[in-house]
Amino acid sequence: MSExxxxxxxxxxxxxxxxxxxxxxxxxxxxxxxxxxLGENGAGKSTLMSMLFGMYEPDEGEIxxxxxxxxxxxPNYATKLNIGMVHQHFKLVSNYTIAENIIMGMEPVKxxxxxxxxxxxxxxxxxxxxxxxEYGLEVDPTQVIEKVNVSIRxxxxxLKMLYREAEIxxxxxxxxxxxxxxxxxxxxxxxxLRDSGKTIILITHKLEEIKQVADRCAILNRGxxxxxxxxxxxxxxxxxxxxVGREVSFxxxxxxxxxxxxxxxxxxxxxRNQDNFDVVKNVSFQVHRGEIFAIAGVSGNGQIELADAIxxxxxxxxxxxxxxxxxxxHMPIRRRTEKGISxxxxxxxxxxxxxxxxxxxxxxxxxxxxxxxxxxxxxxxxDEFEKYGQKLIEEYDIRSGQGTMTQVRSMSGGxxxxxxxxxxxxxxxxxxxxxxxxxGLDIGxxxxxxxxxxxxxxxxKAILLxxxxxxxxxxxxxxxxxxxxxxxDKIAPAETLTMNQVGEFMMGVKSK
Amino acid sequence: xxxxCVKLLGNDRTQFIAIPIFSxxxxxxxxxxxxxxxxxxxxxxxxxxxQGSGLMPKPAYSAYQGMLTDFMSFxxxxxxxxxxxxxxxxxxxxxxxxxxxxxxxxxxxxxATVTVGxxxxxxxxxxxxxxxxxxxxxxxxxxxxxxxxxxxNINEVVSTIMINYIVQYLTSFFINTRYIDEISRQSRxxxxxxxxxxxxxxxxxxxxxxxxCIILAVIIAVLMKFLLDRTSLGFEIKAVGxxxxxxxxxxxxxxxxxxxxxxxxGALAGLAGVTYYMGYxxxxxxxxxxxxxxxxxxxxxxxxxxxxxxxxxxFLITGVTKGSSYMSAASGIETEIASxxxxxxxxxxxxSAFIRYEVKKWKTELEEAERRNADVKNNH
Numbered sequence: 001m002s003e004x005x006x007x008x009x010x011x012x013x014x015x016x017x018x019x020x021x022x023x024x025x026x027x028x029x030x031x032x033x034x035x036x037x038l039g040e041n042g043a044g045k046s047t048l049m050s051m052l053f054g055m056y057e058p059d060e061g062e063i064x065x066x067x068x069x070x071x072x073x074x075p076n077y078a079t080k081l082n083i084g085m086v087h088q089h090f091k092l093v094s095n096y097t098i099a100e101n102i103i104m105g106m107e108p109v110k111x112x113x114x115x116x117x118x119x120x121x122x123x124x125x126x127x128x129x130x131x132x133x134e135y136g137l138e139v140d141p142t143q144v145i146e147k148v149n150v151s152i153r154x155x156x157x158x159l160k161m162l163y164r165e166a167e168i169x170x171x172x173x174x175x176x177x178x179x180x181x182x183x184x185x186x187x188x189x190x191x192x193l194r195d196s197g198k199t200i201i202l203i204t205h206k207l208e209e210i211k212q213v214a215d216r217c218a219i220l221n222r223g224x225x226x227x228x229x230x231x232x233x234x235x236x237x238x239x240x241x242x243x244v245g246r247e248v249s250f251x252x253x254x255x256x257x258x259x260x261x262x263x264x265x266x267x268x269x270x271x272r273n274q275d276n277f278d279v280v281k282n283v284s285f286q287v288h289r290g291e292i293f294a295i296a297g298v299s300g301n302g303q304i305e306l307a308d309a310i311x312x313x314x315x316x317x318x319x320x321x322x323x324x325x326x327x328x329x330h331m332p333i334r335r336r337t338e339k340g341i342s343x344x345x346x347x348x349x350x351x352x353x354x355x356x357x358x359x360x361x362x363x364x365x366x367x368x369x370x371x372x373x374x375x376x377x378x379x380x381x382x383d384e385f386e387k388y389g390q391k392l393i394e395e396y397d398i399r400s401g402q403g404t405m406t407q408v409r410s411m412s413g414g415x416x417x418x419x420x421x422x423x424x425x426x427x428x429x430x431x432x433x434x435x436x437x438x439x440g441l442d443i444g445x446x447x448x449x450x451x452x453x454x455x456x457x458x459x460x461k462a463i464l465l466x467x468x469x470x471x472x473x474x475x476x477x478x479x480x481x482x483x484x485x486x487x488x489d490k491i492a493p494a495e496t497l498t499m500n501q502v503g504e505f506m507m508g509v510k511s512k
Numbered sequence: 513x514x515x516x517c518v519k520l521l522g523n524d525r526t527q528f529i530a531i532p533i534f535s536x537x538x539x540x541x542x543x544x545x546x547x548x549x550x551x552x553x554x555x556x557x558x559x560x561x562x563q564g565s566g567l568m569p570k571p572a573y574s575a576y577q578g579m580l581t582d583f584m585s586f587x588x589x590x591x592x593x594x595x596x597x598x599x600x601x602x603x604x605x606x607x608x609x610x611x612x613x614x615x616x617x618x619x620x621x622x623x624a625t626v627t628v629g630x631x632x633x634x635x636x637x638x639x640x641x642x643x644x645x646x647x648x649x650x651x652x653x654x655x656x657x658x659x660x661x662x663x664x665n666i667n668e669v670v671s672t673i674m675i676n677y678i679v680q681y682l683t684s685f686f687i688n689t690r691y692i693d694e695i696s697r698q699s700r701x702x703x704x705x706x707x708x709x710x711x712x713x714x715x716x717x718x719x720x721x722x723x724x725c726i727i728l729a730v731i732i733a734v735l736m737k738f739l740l741d742r743t744s745l746g747f748e749i750k751a752v753g754x755x756x757x758x759x760x761x762x763x764x765x766x767x768x769x770x771x772x773x774x775x776x777x778g779a780l781a782g783l784a785g786v787t788y789y790m791g792y793x794x795x796x797x798x799x800x801x802x803x804x805x806x807x808x809x810x811x812x813x814x815x816x817x818x819x820x821x822x823x824x825x826x827f828l829i830t831g832v833t834k835g836s837s838y839m840s841a842a843s844g845i846e847t848e849i850a851s852x853x854x855x856x857x858x859x860x861x862x863x864s865a866f867i868r869y870e871v872k873k874w875k876t877e878l879e880e881a882e883r884r885n886a887d888v889k890n891n892h
Contacts, residue, residue, distance in 0.1 A: 015876065313761060334763030343761070351761045356754040361747070365762045369744040378744040 005064070006031040006199050007052070007168060012061035014047055021047040022058070023223040029168075034190065034200040036210045036231070038243055039220035040442030045203045048220075049170050052201075053085045054078040065168075084161030085170040090153050092145050098152075099124045099141035102160050131162050135192050150299055151182040158189065169193060170201045175209060176439075179298050180470055180503040187213050205243070205442060207236040219243050244444050254454055257478040260289030262325075263340075263430050263462035264310065269319035271302070271309045279305045281486040282319070287431065287462040292453065294465040294477035295488070298506050302486035303466045304346050307435050310464070311343040312336045313351075324430060337366055340430035344420050344437050346466075352420045353408050360389030360404035363423050396422035397448070414441050421449055425456060432456060435466045450476055474499050484508045514874045521867070522875045531864050531871075532816070536828070539856035546852060547845060557843050561850070564838025565831045576719040586834045588709050588723040588792050592617070594826045595729055595784035596808035598736055599650075599777045601817040603668075605740060606773035607753035612657065612672025613781045614805025615679040620649040620782035621789030622683040622796060626691060629702030629790060638706040639724070646786030647779045653679075654778020658771035668774070676801060684798035698795040708791035725787045732780070736819040739776075749773050781805070807833075810854070814861045829854055 007029040014022040022044045029035045037045040050056050052063065054072040063070055065081050072078050075085075092101050103124045110120040128141040137155045145153060154174060161169055171190070175183045190213055194200055202214060210217050210231060217234070219226045219242045226242050264287040271280035279302045287293040297303045308314040310321055312333040321329045328336055337343075345351040353362050364373050364385050372384045389404035398418045400406035408416060421437055434453065438446040453476060457463050467473050473480060477494040482505035490505045521530050544554035562568040566583025573581075596613050603610035610616075624645040628638050653675060660666040691699045704711075710722040740746035751759040752769045760766050788804060789796050811829050815821030836850030 015880070311761075332763070332765070333760065334765075337763050345761060350755070351757050354751055354755050354758050354762075357751070365751070365758075368747050374744045380742050380744060380747065382742075 004030055006066055008064040009048070009052065010062045010064070012048065012051065012058045012063070014044075014051060014056060014058050020223050022051075024061075025220070025223070025225050026061075027218055027225065027228070029199060029201065031199055032194060032197055033215040034194050034202060034213050036202045036204060036214035036217040037220060038204065038207070038210060038217050038239060040205060040243060040444065043220040043243075043442075044223040045220055046172060049085065049172065049201065049203055052078070053083060053170060079164050079166070082165060082167040083170070084164060084166030084168070086154065086157045086161065086172060086174060088172045088176065090157055092153060092156060094146040095144065097142055097144050098139060098148070098156050098159075099128050101145060101156060102128055102141070102163050106164070128159060128163065131159055135162065135189060135196065137189060150177045151179075151185070154178070154186070155189070158193075166198075168199045168201065170203070172203045173205075174202070175204070175206060177299055177468065179506050180499065181507060183209070207239050210239065211236055221245055240443065244442070254476075255458065257290055257292075257457070259291050259478075260460055262286045262288050263323065264464065265320075265322040265325075266310065267320045267322065269306075269309060269321060270317045271305045271314055272317045273305065273314075278317070279486050280309065283483075283486075283488050284319075285481055285488060285491055287464050289430075289460045289462055290457055291478050292457050292463045292465055292476050293479045293481065294467065294473040294494070295481050295483050296467070296470060296473045296502050296506055297483035299468050301483050301506075303483050304435065306483065307343070307346070307433050307464070307466055311341055311345075311433060313345075337427070337429070342424035342427045342429040342432040344424050344432075344434045346435040348413075348416055348420055353416060355407075355409040357408060358404065359393070359398070359400055359406045359408055359411070359419060360385045362408050362419060363389050363392050363404075363426075365423065366427060392419075392422045392426060397445075398422065414445055417441055418445065418449075421452070425452060429461070431462045431464065433464045433466070436468060437465070438467075438469070438472060446472075470499055470502060473502070482506055515878065517871060518875045518878055521871045527868065527871075528816075531867055532814070532821075532861060534867065535860035535864055536857055539853070539860040542856050542860075543849075543853040547849065550845065550849075552843050552845050557839055557845055557849075560839035560842045560845075561832055561835030563842070564835030567831065570838070576717070578718045580715065581718050581720050584720040584722060586830065587726050588721050589834050590826060590830045591723045591726045591729050592784040592788035592792055592804055593808060593811060593830050594726075594733065594823065595780050595787060596804050597811040597815065597822045597826050598729075598733055598819055599780035599784060600808045600812035601815065601819060601822050602736060602740075602749075602780060603773060603777035604812060604817045605753045606749045606770055607756065608658075608661070608668050608770060608774060608777070610654075610657075610672055610774070610777050610781070611669055611809065612653075612676050612805070613777075613784065613808055614801040614803075615672065615676035616650045616653045616778050616781035617785030617788055617805055618683055618796070618801060619653050619679045620646040620785035622679075622686070623649045624706075624786045624790055625699060625702055625796060626686070628706045630691070630700070631703070631706070633703075633705060635705040638703070639708060642706050642708060642786050642790055643725070643728075643783065646782040648782070650778040650780065650782020650785060651775045652778070654774040654776070654781070655771060657778070658774030661774070662767035662771055680799060680801055683796065687796060687798040692798075693795065696795065698797045701794040702790050706790060707794060708787050723787070723791055725783070725791060728783075729787075730823060732783070733819040733823050736780075740819070745769075745772070784808075810858050814858060816864075828857070832857075 005028045010026050012022050012025045013020065025048060037048065039045045047056065051058050052072065054074045054077050057073065063072060070081060072081065099121060108120040108123045109117045112118050125141045132139040137159060139152060139155050139159060174186060178186060187209060190200055204210060214231045216228060217231050217239065218228045219239065221243060229239065266283060266285050269280060269283050270278055273279045283306065285293065295303050305314055309316050312331060316329050320327055323339055323341065326339065328339060349355060354365065367373055368380065372381065374380050386404055392398065393404065396418050399415050400411050424432065437453065438449050441449065453463060465476060480492060480494050480497055480502060481488045482490040482502060484506060485508060521527060521534060547554040547557050559568060563570045564582065565586040566579050569579045596617065599613050600610055624642045627645060628642050657668050657671050657675065660671045661668050687699045693700045708725050710724065712719045713722055740750065748764045748769045751762065751764055752766050756766055784804065788802060807829065811826045812822060814829065815825035832850050832854050836847040839845055839850065840847045
């Protein structure tokens with residue numbers, strides 16, 4: 001039993017009904033290294049780490065921590081073994097302060113009058129401030145969670161682990177929600193952590209990050225380890241090819257844009273949320289035929305509400321929305337769809353899909369009431385649903401267990417997304433609103449969807465692309481608008497902006 | 513053990529029926545243990561239940577009585593239950609919990625009683641009119657609930673419970689002041705012509721009650737199945753029921769769909785009302801809501817909110833209820849035990865998702881094992 005590995009997972013196999021998520025996977029992690037797990041969506045990275053964190057138990061295989069064989073039956077036990085995990089979705093109480101969130105479950109207690117136990121919040125604040133300084137996290141423990149941005153929330157999650165004395169830190173896709181500047185900052189934190197002796201496991205599908213921070217990298221494909229590489233000696237290209245299992249091209253072929261007439265004309269639009277707060281402020285822009293207009297912005301700056309308002313899911317408080325010269329500001333959603341709006345919403349499970357419906361019903365979710373799906377008297381024709389479903393499954397490479405009759409809930413996130421993308425493109429609307437169209441997809445699928453978006457643009461569709469991924473925006477956009485705090489202050493042709501400039505506008509650093 | 517379970521329950525095509533049957537059998541077995549614990553013979557008790565519902569012959573009958581008499585009286589009780597359960601099921605499909613079926617039944621029953629029930633109309637006119645009034649009154653109450661939900665976002669559970677009270681006290685006020693029968697302390701009996709059950713009809717040597725609407729109930733169940741599965745309205749109802757946000761996103765008018773579903777649900781409750789108060793019974797007891805509307809919630813659950821499933825589940829639950837009095841008389845088991853059995857059936861049915869999950873797990877395990885065995889053989 002070699003002592004140099006802090007974690008060893010040997011011959012791990014984990015099955016879920018109908019799928020083998022991990023197939024005889026063995027990894028060995030040294031103390032004090034940054035170990036990356038690279039793989040496409042559904043390759044089994046998260047499953048493997050969930051087992052290390054005690055959320056599942058492996059069907060076969062053994063786990064050794066610090067040379068001792070362990071059965072990690074729960075996250076609590078994993079915490080006892082000094083293993084911590086930062087999840088993709090943060091688990092924080094939003095109306096508590098940062099310190100309160102961190103100490104929850106292991107509060108420092110003092111006794112008032114030597115009798116009544118109370119939480120010693122002063123000590124907690126002090127401890128956390130010290131921890132934060134030690135690793136360069138720059139967090140103020142007295143702030144309330146709902147008042148701080150995503151990047152800080154993530155750092156709170158990191159502090160939560162450090163407070164619990166974690167030595168092995170698992171990061172699950174930590175950069176998905178961050179701006180380039182914030183990513184830099186996070187990667188620096190990760191390096192700091194390693195330098196002070198922590199062991200880091202980084203789950204990601206972003207090659208750049210691995211190249212920047214990781215020491216070693218295990219590549220997973222379809223539940224199996226393909227290779228374990230020393231990052232310094234390997235090119236990103238090689239890693240990408242191993243991960244996808246074939247040659248990948250990073251740039252998208254894009255012929256020069258030829259703009260036609262205006263399709264979408266948003267004039268001084270303001271949108272209020274339920275708390276009567278202006279989330280979109282006096283926004284104006286146009287999208288033309290043959291144009292990809294991309295809106296860049298940090299999550300939560302009003303871009304979702306902007307899209308919802310144009311699609312009719314949120315009300316416009318003031319201003320106008322024109323589609324092909326017609327005022328649609330107060331039109332019902334179905335009329336807008338019929339007038340020519342496709343919409344891929346940000347939240348695919350809550351809005352984009354009926355999870356308990358079959359795949360074919362979901363593919364016809366916006367056209368079920370029309371010919372050919374529905375005849376006179378509103379009687380549906382299952383044959384037409386089937387035919388249409390088959391067609392889209394083939395064209396958009398939607399993979400599912402039981403074909404058209406699969407319950408969408410049981411499909412993987414990536415395939416759910418493909419189903420929505422297929423359905424919306426197939427509507428052949430003049431205006432297509434894509435919000436985060438490739439979120440959670442793997443490289444191969446992203447490439448495909450970008451190609452499809454550009455093909456639609458070449459056909460003369462107007463495309464409004466809203467994304468948190470700057471790469472995506474830089475790759476696809478003809479025009480870029482940057483939204484910050486509900487306002488679009490910067491609109492410029494894509495070729496006149498660099499990625500860093502866009503990033504600065506997104507942070508509100510530059511104005512005008 | 514696992515192998516047998518997988519073989520019986522593992523087939524995806526037959527699962528929808530195999531698993532409910534399995535849960536029912538399981539609950540009947542537990543029921544037997546309870547009856548045995550009371551010191552009675554379980555099988556005799558179950559036989560008594562069947563005998564009481566006219567599904568098995570009793571050892572002896574009094575004059576003009578026979579198995580058919582019991583069975584027809586069972587059907588008479590079944591009819592309103594089936595309508596009521598369909599009412600709950602349709603609302604449930606739209607994601608609405610209609611807990612006010614009893615109130616809607618009473619409203620429909622009352623209006624039909626005072627208009628047609630106390631008139632001189634002939635049977636040919638009176639009976640269809642009673643049905644029509646039942647549908648319309650129920651539909652109006654349902655529409656009100658749907659409207660309150662759509663316009664003012666009032667939770668349908670609250671509004672239906674409140675409407676239950678309103679209907680209960682309003683009808684009892686009118687019955688007590690105008691329609692009371694001094695001897696029975698109930699509303700006066702409705703005319704024979706208007707009643708939806710033909711009472712004491714001589715068939716051969718027997719006298720039986722013939723519930724005219726049982727056929728209608730089955731037809732409507734089939735119609736509801738068609739409506740939900742094969743029409744765009746049904747598609748909308750289910751879309752709204754399973755995810756309101758996604759339905760709105762798809763361009764479905766959520767408010768309109770909810771109002772329409774509540775109208776359908778109310779209409780079915782109205783049918784339950786007229787078949788109950790002017791078929792199974794002939795008068796209304798003031799200030800009392802029938803249990804039927806509440807039992808219907810359980811029946812709909814057992815039928816998985818599927819209209820065809822509801823036919824069978826109402827058959828089963830009504831059978832247990834109807835048979836309980838004979839079971840009590842013949843074996844000396846309290847009628848409450850019937851409620852215990854009903855409760856067990858519901859409890860086990862609620863576990864069906866769990867059973868399905870377990871069976872699926874076992875199935876994968878077995879397949880894996882088989883594959884491994886096959887590999888070993890191939891290697892030799």
